[in-house]
Structures are given as structure tokens and as C-alpha cells.
Amino acid sequence: MNEIIRKRKSVRKYDHTPLDDSVLAGVREQISKLKPLYPDIRYTVEIIGKTKGIFGIAAPHYLAFFSEDREGAFENIGFVGQQMDLFLSENGIGSCWLGMAKPEEKGISTLPFVISMAFGSPAEALYRGLSEFKRKGLSEISEGQDSRLEAARLAPSARNIQGWHFVAGDGRIRCYRKKTVSLMERFSHIDMGIALWHIACESEGFAFVGETGVPERKGYIYVGTVVRDILPT
Secondary structure, three states, rough: OOOOHHEOOOOEOOOEEEEOOOOOOHHHHHOOOOOOOOOOEEEEEEEEEEOOOOOOOOEEEEEEEEEOOOOOOHHHHHHHHHHHHHHHHHHHHEEEEEEEEOOOOOOOOOOOOOEEEEEEEOOOOEEEOOOHOOOHHHHHHOOOOOOOOOHHHOOHHHOOOOOOEEEOOOOOOEEEOEEEEOOHHHHHHHHHHHHHHHHHOOOOOOOOOOOOOOOOOOOOEEEEEHHHOOOOO
């Protein structure tokens, strides 16, 4: 399994010294290389200095994710956002998804704001051991056998709910998200995109498609199926 997936953590305490310009340049370069889940959905990722809202985390920098409002947009943001989360962690930079923090400045993007992510030099441990993950067992979130499901199990989710269910077989993984209400609805879509990037990291080939006639699951909504194909560039 990807080494960073095995040890990443959500960093909540930061050194407030801004990162060097060269480091931020590397972050911007990575943003330009992101692989979307749905290439036809317009989105932007911006580096900002301040956020506002409840449950915020004080950090020197934040990523603000914006997207046009259409089906699949939130999964797409989770997919590209988790690429940034793992990139930052791999390069010794702490990061943490922030569900309730919005940019303080207006007019950053012409697209609607979706979610933000804190990042900067960590003032606490950057990594954790595998035994420190508080996650459901595979039998609680999946059926069938596929080695990639362990990476999905370790993915972060809002309030650590892990509202996914995966059904694996014949090299395919059918993905369902738990039915939710109100604000958590948005996060359940984003969480699915996050888990899908972890699966993509473990795939020799990856594509996400919609199938017809997929069996329903009580309390869950079918989102799509992972197949072994080429990841869009």
C-alpha cells in the first residue's frame, strides 16, 4: 500500500510561520497537475491566508476548493483534494480537511465555494502508526475481496463517519454512499471522492463509471463503479 496512506493524519496544530515561497510554488505546481475524477467538471483550487467559520483551525495557509454546481462535483472535489492532502503529507507539510471554514476574502473564484483545507509546517507529529487509525473493519464497509479496499478504509471522512459501502468482485468495486440529511449530504459526496483517490492510488488502471441495473442497498445510494482502465490525464 502507498506509504503515505498508511501513515497520514489530519494535522490540527501548526507553526504559524508561512512556508517558503519555493515550497508554495511546489504546491501551486501540484495543483496544476491534479487528475480530476470527472474532467468535464470545472473547478479551481486557490491558496488563501485566512478563513472564517466554526470548527476552524489556525494555520498559515489554506486551500480553497471551488466548483461548478452539477452532479459529481463534490466527488470530484474530494478526489482532487485528497491528492493534495497526500502530496502535502509526503512533502513534510501538515494538512487537514475543514468542513465548516470558508474563505474570509470574497471574489476569489467565479465558481461556488465547496470546502477548504488547512496546511503548513506541523506543530505536532506529522505521521501516525497504522495501529493509531480509528477506523471500521473492512467487513463493516465492504463485501467481497479486493486489496484496494484497505486503502479506502484508511481514507479520512467527515466526523470519521466512513459512510461508504463497497462491493468488490471481478476486478470491479461498486461504490455506495450512506444516505444522509442536511449538511452531511455534501460531505458524504466529498468523502466518496476522497476514498476513490485512495483506491486509484492502489490501481494499475483506474476509471469510474456508472452501471445500470446495480442492486440497491438499503440506506445507501449507488454512486458508481471502479473498473480497471486508464486514469484520465
